[in-house]
Amino acid sequence: MIDVKTFFDKQLAVWPKARGNFDALSGVKTKTVGETRVQFNPARIASTGAKVDAASIKKRACFLCEANRPAEQIGIDWGEYTVLVNPFPIFPRHLTIPCKSHVDQRIAGRVGDMCRLAAELPGYVVFYNGPRCGASAPDHMHFQAGNADFLLAEVPSQIACFKLVGSTPEDVEKQFDDLYASLPAVGDEEPMMNVLCRYEDGRYVLTVIPRKRHRPSFYGDGEGQMLVSPASVDLAGVLITPREKDFNDIDEQAIEKIYKELCYSPEELAVALYPSRKKGRP
Numbered sequence: 001m002i003d004v005k006t007f008f009d010k011q012l013a014v015w016p017k018a019r020g021n022f023d024a025l026s027g028v029k030t031k032t033v034g035e036t037r038v039q040f041n042p043a044r045i046a047s048t049g050a051k052v053d054a055a056s057i058k059k060r061a062c063f064l065c066e067a068n069r070p071a072e073q074i075g076i077d078w079g080e081y082t083v084l085v086n087p088f089p090i091f092p093r094h095l096t097i098p099c100k101s102h103v104d105q106r107i108a109g110r111v112g113d114m115c116r117l118a119a120e121l122p123g124y125v126v127f128y129n130g131p132r133c134g135a136s137a138p139d140h141m142h143f144q145a146g147n148a149d150f151l152l153a154e155v156p157s158q159i160a161c162f163k164l165v166g167s168t169p170e171d172v173e174k175q176f177d178d179l180y181a182s183l184p185a186v187g188d189e190e191p192m193m194n195v196l197c198r199y200e201d202g203r204y205v206l207t208v209i210p211r212k213r214h215r216p217s218f219y220g221d222g223e224g225q226m227l228v229s230p231a232s233v234d235l236a237g238v239l240i241t242p243r244e245k246d247f248n249d250i251d252e253q254a255i256e257k258i259y260k261e262l263c264y265s266p267e268e269l270a271v272a273l274y275p276s277r278k279k280g281r282p
């Protein structure tokens, strides 16, 4: 098992900037709107405002590659991955778990890893954001993890999602592969999705949230726009706003619109899944 507490103590003792961001977290404002909790978190501006188009990504040094990480950052070796403290936290305990090699953010073939990680991190939720579903490094494969009690127990009811449950990582991976094959996708891109995984009572529970769209139509920092770029955490009911104005303005109507634009309703999902089923399966 990964000893997260000791790792945090060790890391934050030598990295004042990260410690400052974790300390600031206890003072961030939150409010509850309908089923959703909203968090005003200015430190997340880098992620929410991240330019993730191919040209911008090509220009910047990858912050998940070991060579470009801050000198203070330490890691725990975990097979093909390294466990790191996320210096721009949403959770009181927030980890980033990049692959050791600079390979694209893709979930295919990695759900088993995700389950095994969840089993190493009891009390934590491990999550994956697709390359156009909130990942701020779409060019470098990574998971994240956070203390699970921070999230709501269920995904808000307006959002259609799949819950895959199994007693082994292989079992869950197989169920996931079947689902993956039936989800709509553009060209050779992976189907858009956010995935969350927990290990509880000897079972692996994988929540898959298929997506229709990357960011809401009103994404931006202009008049009438909001800087929200939802990923797993937001769709699991904790919506992050890095700007105070958006935090103050966001209401049930806006949240409803975000969910509607980005995610499928149960009815839409039934229709979206049907054509690929017809192609591939009986």
Ligand SMILES: [Zn+2]
Pocket: 062, 063, 064, 065, 101, 102, 103, 139, 140
């Ligand atoms: Zn990289």
